[in-house]
Amino acid sequence: MRHALPLAPQFYVTAPQPxxxxxxxxxRKLFTALQGDQAEKLNDSLSKQGFRRSQNVLYRPSCSDCAACLSARISVADFAPSKSQRRTINRNAHLHRRATSPWATEEQYALFRRYLDRRHADGGMADMDVFEFAAMVEETPIRSRVVEYVDRDTGGLTAVCLTDVLDDGLSMVYSFYEPNMPRQSLGTWMILDHVEIAREAGLPYVYLGYWVPGSPKMGYKANFEGLEIFRGGAWTRKTPRDDYSEEMNPASTDPIAEQVANISLPDSRS
Known part of the structure; x- marks a missing residue:
């Protein structure tokens, strides 16, 4: 009798960096390769456990000094836009959404470069050339889409999001937008539109990546109603009363071996 064996990906840890x-x-990050016939199933399973995809790799923060990076997702059923978010929706009513296969274009790269040069000139992606950009978009072993937002009046590309389709939601892998339109709140707008896409598709969640309490760069993610945080091995609803100060304590982190042992892996049965 043949038995279905569990997937057994190898996990590794990056060297510490600022x-x-x-x-x-x-x-420091815990990561594993995303490849083979079971890549989509592995991505679905680990995304529910706080992992994120970057090309053919799944990773999760595994720092030795704190556990402040918390995976965040929006529960579509529990979401309702705030007054400010409704104004953002109205301000961007002129944008047209189009979803395509994961294929990089020169127009996308030009927008990507403007975005980085203005918003993240000293970031880790600042030196990314057109070939590396194409790899970021196109090297995906799972069901991914490029969601473009185009100005109905001018036809200009205004914003882009690389989006993975999971079995329980949408994962916003990476987004960028026209940096010279701060009043449009395009980053927030793309999240709001992805909530609508998920609602239309009957998917319960929109995965946003990591929310880091105390980091101005990540503070905007806490502004969405229905936000859930992966904390202590489970998803819990974020409330204004929550205190995340203990995540800044070195004692909040488990040894790497224990973290890996607690990861639930899918089996190979179809």
Missing amino acids: CPYLPGRME
């Missing part, structure tokens, strides 16, 4: 979100701290 944290891009909290000054004076070091970051």
